[in-house]
Amino acid sequence: MNSLSYSQHDAILPVLRDSIGNKRFLHVLGAMHYAVVLARRYGEDIGRAATAGLLHDCGRLREVAQVEAEARRRGLELPPxxxxxxxxxxxxxxAEIAAHDYGITDEGILRAIRIHSTGDASMSRLDxxxxxxxxxxxxxRFEGLSELRRLAEEDLDAAFRQSLENKIRHIRSQGRPVHPRALRALADLGGAV
Ligand SMILES: [Fe+2]
Ligand SMILES: [Fe+2]
Structure with missing residues (x-):
């Protein structure tokens, strides 16, 4: 299945709001909206984009410890x-919750959810x-956001590249390690890792 019915939305929205909190719930609605805007612009299926946007953070429970406990409870392995x-x-x-609780079987949606914050090599249009x-x-809210939004509506690849580079630069400026998937995404674009 690749898009949610009205009754599924009716069931999901209150659960989602409760499990991730109001602020992140608003973020998710914003992401769903923007996913639809970009899907229309670039010819992606709107239902798939809306579903992936709505569910992309459904496992973002309030505390990291809760995320880890819930992953373990579901038998989801976190590789080393x-x-x-x-x-x-x-x-x-x-992605695990989207598949098992909400019946999403479209692997493209599940992958877009799984790699939404890091990217990876071979990004699809939906990713x-x-x-x-x-x-x-x-x-x-961040500096350069309006220019980035403008770019996102003109050139999906350029906007993706700039966003990925911004994120990596930000992580490095804090002295934190960069996720290997983000480095793979950057290498795939021919960027210096
Ligand atoms: Fe998010
Ligand atoms: Fe996220």
């Missing part, structure tokens, strides 16, 4: 190379749309 990146675990849990929708949705 994920251990240093607790902020990213929620993306893996979100780029969800990555960007997460990063530049209406509740975000």
């Amino acid at each position: 190379d994920e251990r240093p990146f607790p902020k990213i675990w929620h993306a893996l849990l979100s 780029k749309i969800i990555f960007l929708a997460d990063y530049i949705e209406p509740t975000r």
Whole structure:
């Protein structure tokens, strides 16, 4: 299944709001909106984009410890190379919940959810749309955001590249390690890792 029915939305929205909190719930609605805007612009299926946007953070429980406990409860393995990146675990849990609780079988949607905050090599159009929708949705605030939004509506690849580079630069400026998937995404674009 690749898009949610009205009754599924009716069931999901209150659960989502409760499990991730009001602020992130607004972020998710913003990401869903932006995913639809970009899907229309770039010819992606709107239902797939809306579903991936809505569910991309459904595993972003209020505390990292809760994310880890819920992943363990579901038997979701966090591979050793994920251990240093607790902020990213929620993306893996979100894909798991989307598949098992909400019946999403479209592997393209699940992958877009799984890699929404890091990117990866061989990004699909939907992957780029969800990555960007997460990063530049209406509740975000950072310098250069309006230019980036303009670019996102002109050139999906250029906007993805710039967003990925921004994120990597930000992580490095804080002295934190960069996730291997983000480095793979950058290398795939021919960027210096
Ligand atoms: Fe996220
Ligand atoms: Fe997000």
